[in-house]
Amino acid sequence: MRILQIAPLWETVPPPAYGGTEAVVSVLTDELVRMGHDVTLAASGDSRTRAKLLSVYPRSLRRADDLTDRNPYDWSHIATALEHAREFDVIHNHTGELLMAMSNLVSTPMLTTTHCMTTHDTEFIWRRYRRAYNTISRWQQAHFGRVAPQARSMGHVYNAIDVETFPFEPAKSDDLLFLSRVAPEKGPQYAVEVAKRTGRRLIIAGKVDNYDRQFFEEVMRDLIDGEQIVFFGEADAAQKRELYARAMCLLMPITWDEPFGLVMPEAMACGTPVIAFNRGSVPEIIVHGRTGFIVDTAGEMADAVSEVRRIDPHACREHVREHFSPATMAANYVRVYERLVADTWRAHTAAASRTVSAAIIENGPAVADGHAIARTAS
């Protein structure tokens, strides 16, 4: 198939550090190429991909600090992708709502993946969207069914990680790990509570965004003692893998409905169980009692920590291989693409056959210029 993947221009594909969407796009694109598809990736010019690269700008906008207004570059990126749409069997939108708003201007089958949740304002676009979309977890389906009544849901396709780049380590330390943005909805304060209850060391790794700075200063600062509660700061790709591999388990005491949560398969790929609060996609990603535990409170999380040695690291990695590998994700997406292309072709031939039928009915059964036209209606 001829496939156009459209990544956000904001971050390089793959991203050097943060950038969940761009990481998934990278894995998907390279896997589709490996499968033999003819793939083009619309992304920043400094992206690295096995596919052909379609780029209007040489750098990702995150690093283009010399620009005052980044919108024109983003608009050009989306417009250029749409101008090329007719050269593809299917176009896959990972960029969100601007492209969705413009989606009726092209007729190529289009899939939008719901990498982000909606806001009151972006729902203005979702309510009008009439093309196809997929969610990244079953949990997201109900929400998008509500906000996008005119769109066509293609079900959910789970995100994937490049399992082979995550080191498998069955021998674990005694330390707990919290790895995420240090933000109230990620629940680092509950991770500290679990550490206190179990008497274990906790490593907190993650960046503090500007809008989470107050939370960090007011809530977290005093909890971090550098002994039992250690703040690692932002971990790069290599450090992240090391932290996962040696941790006894990953704690994910989220207080919001995480739509997917890449850290769960990443930790499990290293053979590290995950203990998480039962929100959003969590029950779809963790197999309770087999790859981790799903709990409701910090007290239950502390209890689960004392059970976590019973989890087999091999089962964790195997679970990721089966459900969150590039091959699984790409195969699922190809199935979605094929349904979209087949349905578009059926609609096309149906329209053509309506035109022919109308002509036959208008002219009656006929033999014209030596070419017999069979009448399909009885």
Add this chain to the structure above:
Amino acid sequence: MRILQIAPLWETVPPPAYGGTEAVVSVLTDELVRMGHDVTLAASGDSRTRAKLLSVYPRSLRRADDLTDRNPYDWSHIATALEHAREFDVIHNHTGELLMAMSNLVSTPMLTTTHCMTTHDTEFIWRRYRRAYNTISRWQQAHFGRVAPQARSMGHVYNAIDVETFPFEPAKSDDLLFLSRVAPEKGPQYAVEVAKRTGRRLIIAGKVDNYDRQFFEEVMRDLIDGEQIVFFGEADAAQKRELYARAMCLLMPITWDEPFGLVMPEAMACGTPVIAFNRGSVPEIIVHGRTGFIVDTAGEMADAVSEVRRIDPHACREHVREHFSPATMAANYVRVYERLVADTWRAHTAAASRTVSAAIIENGPAVADGHAIARTAS
């Protein structure tokens, strides 16, 4: 002609106070309807027009304070206009660069009017723009010729005002008038200098934007004494007309290249001469010695003030009627639309005739099914 006018969603058409673009769109749209064209206006739902109104949102975004992110509404506005493009002979874009970025996604003849100057970032769109545009003064032509090498210039079409709504007043006071945003590039400090040199009273009418607040406090505040130098504040539509009508003359000591400057025809429509610095479009709008004076310094402006009683108020109003009336502007735009539509049709038939010629050459001269096909090539 079937014409789609696309106004910014930011401000109501016509605007209650500021909004030069929306004022011009309003005048143009109503005049085209009066001429008998089939006109649709894409604008905010609270707009008032003689044309059909195409609207995705009930209010102008300037007044939608409950919205966090206005972009999705703007995207929908542009997308909806483009979705309807094929229902029109021509579409006229007054909204700037987002629609320009998307312009290759539709084939309807399109004209963009350069209501705003470009920035380093918006030039990214202009460089790629391949459709038609017109400027609002001859002065703008060189600039846009440079930044839009692939676009088709249709020359300049001057803005218009609804002359009949401006009261003609030949009996003038002795006061000078400055009517504009109170901003350094508009030169209110030079207007004060002219008032001091001539010993006349100066009325300063206009709003102070947030980013001009420092200029107002540091430069203007001490100059305003409430006696000789009077700060009127922001004038509404009725107050503006009263100020123009009774002023001896309008001072426009601009320090930037004003691309058009609606205040000049507005003042002249009231029979009020304009004395302006020689920047941007000024020499195209003022006839030196007949409807005002074009000068280079505050000293020359003060000298011109002593000559301004020689200007005939009737000549000022007549000049506006002839060059900046709705009828003149609309007739000029219709000429541009007709060239665009005719050229698009010619390109279409040329493409069709190439296809026919290719078929003839391939098949040779032929008589098929009793229909003779004349061979045009010798």
